[in-house]
Amino acid sequence: MPGHKGQKFHGLEPWDITEIKGADYLFEAEGIIAQSEAKMAEAYGSRRTFYSAEGSSLCIKAMLGIVCRSGQGKKITVAAPRNVHKAFINACILLDIDVEWIYPKGEFTSICAGSVTPEDVEKVLSRTKADCVYVTSPDYLGDLSDIKGMSEVCRKYGVPLLCDNAHGAYLKFLPESLHPMDLGADMCCDSAHKTLPCYTGGAMLHISNHAPANYDDCAKEIMSMFGSTSPSYLIMESLDLCANYVNGDFPRDLERTVERVKVCKDRITAFGWHTIGEEPMKITVAAYKSGITGDGLADRLREYGIExxxxxxxxxxxxxxxxxxxxxxxxxEKAFSEIKQPKIRLFGDLPAIPKGIKRMGIRQAAFSAQHTVNVEDACGLICGMTVTSCQPSVPVAVSGEEITPQVIKILKNYGIERINVL
Structure with missing residues (x-):
């Protein structure tokens, strides 16, 4: 292996190797992979950093698996806001984890939002025996949670804080770091391929200096439970090259780009568009406030060659x-200056995302016999497979929850017409 024997077929064959002598093995790294991971850990200030060739999806499952191992195999409960990646739900199914959902104080109307505050976290921890807290920050729209405040709450209650930082691998290298490793998280994952020059699938699991020591001991073993035994060496090589970059010129290049993005946002705003979100490397436009849907604006941008x-x-x-x-x-900027803004009210008040009504455990529902129905016919039934849109996002209905009229309204609003039910 591999079958191409290093001969030209696609073009990258000479670098697409497998676990040959001298190449090390990802889940039992002792050589060049271990050295590269140590170099990346130094850049991020983590106690240990572990590579993933299967995105943050693998890292999310591994983080929760590590907490399960620390719990000596007992069933654990995770406190989490609803704006989670599908991989979190899948991990809860596979690891038989109970979830205590953390809801924000006010209502929210976008399934891509739903961030919570340290006060929201404390409210749940004060009444629930959770084994850890799991948050997503940044979210898809570019909002950053108060990780530092949440970490202080978690320390107060003696539980670890896990952070899905998939969209924020670059946050460490801002002039003032906003990375979870510097804000008190015990573990976090970074999708390097989203904001760093890595091949798709390149990601990292970081363990902080103050996390329990046994996290390090079992991390690779837990990752191997969910990961392929044939990880891509092309992806790992891109992570290795990236380790050199973040330890070198990246902070300078990032600072220059952050300044340019700010100018771009200011110009888009000056053209009459509404931008939201605090994340310095994301441009989120609330298109509906200009009388055009986000999908409609996206189609217009494609006419300018912008995806x-x-x-x-x-x-x-x-x-x-x-x-x-x-x-x-x-x-x-030219596109936003030329695309017309109808300035009409597109829709009335958007429905608030409802709190889930649990009728059955996530794992039990996911592995129960299911059938597919039109959403109009699902009222009162139990959700089979979790329904999500963008990733990460607030699941409109989680496996085991009741499908209510409000859930149906939101599903239809996002163009979801069919759903699996029990």
Whole structure:
């Protein structure tokens, strides 16, 4: 193996190797992979950093698996806001984890939002025996949670804080770090491929200096439970090259790009568009406030040769990087200066995302016999497989929850017409 024997077929064959002598093995790393991971850990200030060739999805499952191992195999409860990645739900199914959902104080209307405050976290921890807290920050729209405040609450109650930082691998290298490892999280994952120059699937699991020592001992073993025994060496090589970059020129390149993104946001706002979110390397436009849907705006941007990261009925999300040229930014600004804004009210008040009504455990529902129905016919039934849109996002209905009229309204609003039920 591999079958191409290093001969030209796609073009990258000479670098697409497998676990040959001298190449090390990801889940039992002792050689060059271990050395590269140590170099990345130094850059992030973590006690240990572990590579993933299967994105943050693998890291999310591993973080929860590590907490399960620390619990000596007993069933654990995780406190988490609803804006979670599908991998979190899948991990809860596979590991038989109970979830105590943390809801924000006010209502929210976008399934891509739903961040909570330290006060929201404390309210749940004060009445629930959770084994850890899990949060997603940044979220898809570019909002940053108060990780430092949440970490202080978690320390007060003696539980670890886990953070899905998939969209924020670059946050460490801002002039003032906003990375979870510097804000008190015990573990976090970074999707390097989202904001750093890594191949798709390249990600990292970080364990902080103050996390329990036994996390290090079992991390690779837990990752191997969910990961392929044939990880891509092309992806791992890109992570290795990236370790050199973040230890070198990346902070300078990032600072320059952050300044350019701010100018771009200011110009888009000056053209009459509404931008939201605090994340410095994300441009999120509330298109609906200008009388056009996010999907409609995305289609118009494509006419200018611009492909958004995400769009829905309300928003368009764009994710620049230091590898975008000045011409790219000028083209984007030109598009926003020319695209017409109808300035009409598109829809009435958007429905608030409802709290879930639990009728059955997540694992039990996910593995029960299911059938598919039109959403209009699902009222009062139990959700089979969790329904999500963008990733990460607030699941409109989680496995085991009741489908209510409000849930049906939101599903239809996001174009979801069929759903699995028990």
């Amino acid at each position: 958004p990261e995400y769009s829905d009925t309300q928003y368009v999300v764009l994710m620049p990087s230091p590898f975008n040229s000045e011409e790219d930014f000028l083209k984007l």
